[in-house]
Amino acid sequence: MNNTAPVAAQAIDIEFVSDIVAQALRAGATDAEAVFAEGDEFETLVRLGQVEQLKEAGSRALGLRVFQGQRTASTTTSDVSPEGISQLISGAMALVGITSEDPCAGLPEAEDFGSISGDLDLYYDDVYSLPPAERIEYARRAEAAAMAADVRIQNSGGGSFDAATGRKILVNSRGFAGESRRSSCSISAQPIAMSPDGSMQRDYWFSSQRSLGLLDSPESVGVEAARRTVRKLGARKVPTQKVPLVFAPEVASSILGAILGAINGNAVYRSSSFLAGKLGEMVGGTNLTVIDDGTMVGGFGSSYFDGEGLPTRRKVVLDRGRLTSYLLNTYTARKLNMKSTGNASRGLAGAPGIGPGNFYLEPGLKTPEQIVAEVPKGLYVTDLIGHGVNIVTGDYSHGASGLWIENGEFAYPVEEVTVAGNLNDMLHNISEIGSDLIFRSSVACPTLRVEGMTLAGE
Numbered sequence: 001m002n003n004t005a006p007v008a009a010q011a012i013d014i015e016f017v018s019d020i021v022a023q024a025l026r027a028g029a030t031d032a033e034a035v036f037a038e039g040d041e042f043e044t045l046v047r048l049g050q051v052e053q054l055k056e057a058g059s060r061a062l063g064l065r066v067f068q069g070q071r072t073a074s075t076t077t078s079d080v081s082p083e084g085i086s087q088l089i090s091g092a093m094a095l096v097g098i099t100s101e102d103p104c105a106g107l108p109e110a111e112d113f114g115s116i117s118g119d120l121d122l123y124y125d126d127v128y129s130l131p132p133a134e135r136i137e138y139a140r141r142a143e144a145a146a147m148a149a150d151v152r153i154q155n156s157g158g159g160s161f162d163a164a165t166g167r168k169i170l171v172n173s174r175g176f177a178g179e180s181r182r183s184s185c186s187i188s189a190q191p192i193a194m195s196p197d198g199s200m201q202r203d204y205w206f207s208s209q210r211s212l213g214l215l216d217s218p219e220s221v222g223v224e225a226a227r228r229t230v231r232k233l234g235a236r237k238v239p240t241q242k243v244p245l246v247f248a249p250e251v252a253s254s255i256l257g258a259i260l261g262a263i264n265g266n267a268v269y270r271s272s273s274f275l276a277g278k279l280g281e282m283v284g285g286t287n288l289t290v291i292d293d294g295t296m297v298g299g300f301g302s303s304y305f306d307g308e309g310l311p312t313r314r315k316v317v318l319d320r321g322r323l324t325s326y327l328l329n330t331y332t333a334r335k336l337n338m339k340s341t342g343n344a345s346r347g348l349a350g351a352p353g354i355g356p357g358n359f360y361l362e363p364g365l366k367t368p369e370q371i372v373a374e375v376p377k378g379l380y381v382t383d384l385i386g387h388g389v390n391i392v393t394g395d396y397s398h399g400a401s402g403l404w405i406e407n408g409e410f411a412y413p414v415e416e417v418t419v420a421g422n423l424n425d426m427l428h429n430i431s432e433i434g435s436d437l438i439f440r441s442s443v444a445c446p447t448l449r450v451e452g453m454t455l456a457g458e
Contacts, residue, residue, distance in 0.1 A: 010080055012036050012060070014179055017171040020064065020085055025173055027093050029066040031107050032173045033308075035346060036062050039166035042132070046139040047158040056132070063348030066092045070101040076348045104334035107308070112340070113176040114311035121298040123181040124211035127163040135161045138187055138218050145222025146191040150230050157190030157202060159222065163212075170346070176309035183210050184300075187218050189225040193233055201232035203383075208440055210298055228382070231403065235415035238404060238457045244378035245419055245450050246371060246405065249436055251384045252445040256361055258389045258396065258423055259290060260443065263317060263325070264354050265332025265343075267391055274394035274424060275323060283323045284427030287364070290318040292327060294342065294357025301358040301442030307346025312357055315341055321427075329354050360444040364433030368447040371432045373408040379455055380405055381419060394423035414457075421453035429453075 017034050024032035038060035045053040062085070065074040073095035077088045130138070143159030163185040171177045188206035195201075205225035207216035247255065259275075267273035275283060294312030296302050303312050308330055315325050328336065329344035329352050345355030372380060385399030397420040403410045421429075434447030 012038070012080065012169065014169055014171060014177050017062075017169045018177060020062070020089070021171050021173050023085070024064060024066050024089050024092065027089050028068065029093065029096070029173075030069060031067040033065045033107060034062065034171050035348060036060070036169040037166065037348060039164060040128075041162070041164040042128070042135060043160070043162045044136050044139050045158045045160045046136060046143055048156055049140060049144070051136060052158060054136070061348055062088060064088050064092050065351070066096050067106060068096050070103055070105050071096050071099045072102070072105045072351070073099050074350055104331050106330070107172055107174050108310060108330045108340060110174045113174065113309045115178050115305040115309075116295055116311055119297075120295070120302050120304060122210060122302060123165070123183045124213075125165075125183070126212045127165060127183045127185040127210075129212060135163065141218035142187050142189040142222040142225075143191075145219040146189040146226045146229075147222075149191075149223050149226035150193065152193045152195065152230055152233065153191045153226055154194055155192035155200075157192060157204070159189045159218070160187065162186045170305070170307075170309055172309060176305075178305045178309060180304050185209060185212050185215060187215055187221050189222040191222075191226050191229045193226075193229045195233040199233070201229055201235070203228040203232060206440070208300075210300075232401070232413050232415070235401060235413035237416050238379075238414055238455070240454070240456045240458065242452065243455055244375050244431070245453050245455065246375060246378060246380045247448045247450065248368075248380065248382050248402075249434070249438065249445055249447055251381050252448040253443050254384055254389070254398070255396075255423070255426065255448065256290070256359065256443055256445045258391065259317070259427075260327075260356055260359055261389070261391045262394075262423070263323075263327050265326050265328040265336065266354060268326050269332050269335035272392050274392060278323050279326065281323055282321050283424075284318055284321040285430055286320045287433060288318050288321050288427060288430060289316065289362040290360070291315070291362060292317050292325075292341075292343070292357050292359050296358045299358040299442070300439060301356055303357070306342045307344035307352040307355075308340070310340055310342045310344065313342050314357075317359075327354050327356060356442055358439065358442055358444070360437060360439070361433065361446065363435050363437040363446045365435055366432060368434050368436055371434055371447055371449050372405055372410070374432075375405045375408060375449070377407075378405045379403070379414060379417070379419075380410065384419075389423075396421050396423050396426060416457070418456040419453055420456060421450070425452060426450055
């Protein structure tokens with residue numbers, strides 16, 4: 001019998017992380033930055049009523065970035081004992097001595113640091129308020145609702161329920177110290193339907209929120225997943241042609257994602273983006289306004305400060321078609337002789353990357369139904385396959401499926417086609433923007449109608 005009590009995890013706070021930065025300076029760093037991250041996650045997948053996957057895990061780790069003049073190096077550890085911290089610092093100092101100098105390396109200037117005040121509603125402890133058995137039941141209920149919705153659904157890819165919480169502390173030697181917490185949870189269902197001829201189709205639906213209380217019900221998720229699945233049955237091919245394409249919001253975000261990749265400072269300073277050098281130019285139609293906003297209350301991409309300790313902000317990226325901003329961290333801003341836009345993203349290892357806040361296209365006035373009703377002949381795109389965007393040239397090509405539009409109404413499902421164009425043209429040829437902007441992730445786009453693209457089929 002073992003009477004030894006479990007050892008409690010060491011409490012990590014801003015003071016603890018600040019001491020690591022101070023130790024790095026004493027070891028010879030001219031500047032230092034430390035980040036601590038910890039979190040818990042729960043994932044379950046139920047298939048045909050039985051638990052197929054179940055995961056519950058926690059993690060905590062430290063990352064350290066040190067500078068000696070224009071040299072930089074980074075190390076990470078999950079050992080927060082004094083010995084582990086000592087090895088973290090000595091390892092970083094050994095590496096920094098053999099790295100090359102980079103004139104753009106270094107922390108931001110002290111006067112640029114800051115954090116948003118107030119509460120952004122990023123953390124809710126109710127995501128873990130349910131006992132594990134009830135979390136599994138959420139997944140089971142979503143799958144059961146999908147399978148009960150239509151007799152043609154006889155199989156399933158499963159129902160899922162996920163929850164996660166996280167905490168991060170960032171401290172550097174130029175006076176910044178910040179801490180943030182966040183939570184998330186989601187439900188999904190993926191039914192499989194079969195037509196009388198034996199052909200099968202699958203689709204899915206989900207709900208994702210920061211709070212359990214804001215999630216859609218498992219039943220509504222399952223029913224919507226079923227609706228999306230059975231509408232694919234009986235899909236056919238269509239001839240190659242040029243017709244208007246109406247992108248559902250879930251796939252319209254791929255166009256917005258391509259813009260996001262093209263305005264990333266790393267691609268811009270390397271001249272590997274079709275939008276490099278076009279700041280201030282008209283790159284889209286006057287109906288396009290794209291916003292990046294890291295300050296939205298409850299937003300999936302919101303944060304109090306970016307990965308370098310700069311306050312997040314709202315910025316207009318495309319202003320009625322005119323490119324007005326790139327997304328930059330400190331390093332890429334120095335490369336371009338500009339200022340950081342507060343878009344540094346930070347893991348534990350390596351230099352900061354670049355990430356969006358809440359990145360979205362401002363909605364229009366027409367409902368999706370009104371947009372479809374005005375299309376005499378075209379394709380309503382519901383699914384895209386593959387990664388078919390070349391950020392350097394702007395070429396856009398995806399395998400696709402969807403619903404054929406005839407005289408403003410859905411006629412039949414379509415599969416095994418390719419939609420292709422070039423983003424330089426597509427951004428000028430977006431003729432309609434829907435009113436249905438809903439955030440299901442940090443990138444959101446309403447329904448779009450795009451003219452002039454090629455639909456390649458039979």
